[in-house]
Amino acid sequence: MNHIKDIEQRETIEWSNTWWEKANDVKQKRIALLGDSVTRGFRSKLNNRLEGRYVVDICASSSQITDLLLWKQYKFFFECSELKYSQVFLHAGGHHGHDIQRCLDEEYSDFFRMSYKKILDLVCENCSDIAVLSYTPSVKKENLSEWDTLRNKELEARNKIVYDIAKEYGIPYIDIWNPFLTGNFVYRDFIHFGDDGNEFIAEQCLSHINMKEKKE
Secondary structure, eight states: OOHHHHHHTSOSSOOEEEEOTTTTOTTSOEEEEEEOHHHHHHHHHHHHHTTTTOEEEEEEESOOTTSHHHHHHHHHHHHSSSOOOSEEEEOOSSSSOTTTOOTTSHHHHHHHHHHHHHHHHHHHHHOSOEEEEOOOOOEETTEEEEEOHHHHHHHHHHHHHHHHHHHHHTOOEEOOHHHHHHSOOOBSSSSOBOHHHHHHHHHHHHHHHHHHHHHO
């Protein structure tokens, strides 16, 4: 993918948010979250639940997973400090690009898959313990109590790709999609939710961390 194509798919405003908790403490055990604004919503919840055991850092971005810019941001995140991670949760590629891209299209689906693998390979170079999180469903902008069928078809297609890649790499896949569909979580807007949804995702991550520790 050339640089011009990258620029064409970017949003009017692109943003990134990198957060290092207790940044001067290189001995502190750490968890990293890689994702977007949805991921950013549950970082503090997970950080609070892990107090005394781990701190939770994050690299969140609006960049689409098919944009090389995202890979560069993650590379910067891992390379610009001496901090190391006990575990990384990858939650990238879900909630941007719905309006102009369709993973139901075979050609774009293959491109999304290739781009996701490129990101995952970078993460694997920097941490041996990785889990991927499914995306969360979207509601309609004009009615937050009704699912957005069009966007959710796209998200389901992306979830299927991510699930298949996780299986191929032998990496745990944490399904938060179906619990949101069957739950009664409050949405703040068409993508983001309130404390109940963020607490739920944090709990799923915590359960995974606890399960891994019991096996060690």
